[in-house]
Amino acid sequence: MLIILLEQKPQLVPILFDYAPAWRAYLMEFMNGNYLGDLSIEEFAHYSGRSLSTFKREFAEVSGGDTPARWIMRRRLEDAMAMLKKGIAASDVYVRVGFKSLSHFSTAFKRRFGVVPSQIIPDVSDNIYGAYTAC
Numbered sequence: 001m002l003i004i005l006l007e008q009k010p011q012l013v014p015i016l017f018d019y020a021p022a023w024r025a026y027l028m029e030f031m032n033g034n035y036l037g038d039l040s041i042e043e044f045a046h047y048s049g050r051s052l053s054t055f056k057r058e059f060a061e062v063s064g065g066d067t068p069a070r071w072i073m074r075r076r077l078e079d080a081m082a083m084l085k086k087g088i089a090a091s092d093v094y095v096r097v098g099f100k101s102l103s104h105f106s107t108a109f110k111r112r113f114g115v116v117p118s119q120i121i122p123d124v125s126d127n128i129y130g131a132y133t134a135c
Contacts, residue, residue: 027055028062035072036079036098044068077112080105087122 006013030048039047045055059068066074076097083093094105094117109117 027058031059031068031071032075035075036096038098041068073108074112077109080109080117081113081120084117084120085123090117093117 027048031044034044034047041055042052045052048055050058056068059071060066063071076099080093080097083096084090088096090106091102094102097105099105099108106116109115
């Protein structure tokens, strides 16, 4: 039936088969939902339905030129910073954000932010106990 419709109205081909914008949006949605997982870049490509080269090319287009590995590292470290500012210990944070060792996490964190995780002071404005003052 679709073939008959396209034979009658060939101008529908670009409308019916143009998946590029939605597919690109899906790529970042997929990455945002899975960057904490223990997947290789090849697995990200496979699970997003792309070859490795297509995945890297399309990812660079939608991420502003970032490589998938660099983007994943940055997202994980930003999450780690937010957790550390909430007072969560680095020994808990590194596992939550997908690192396999505390030393690798500390090295990457220092490279990104210029300080080691233990130097991050929790934000007391988010802590109800920190906001309490005795009368």
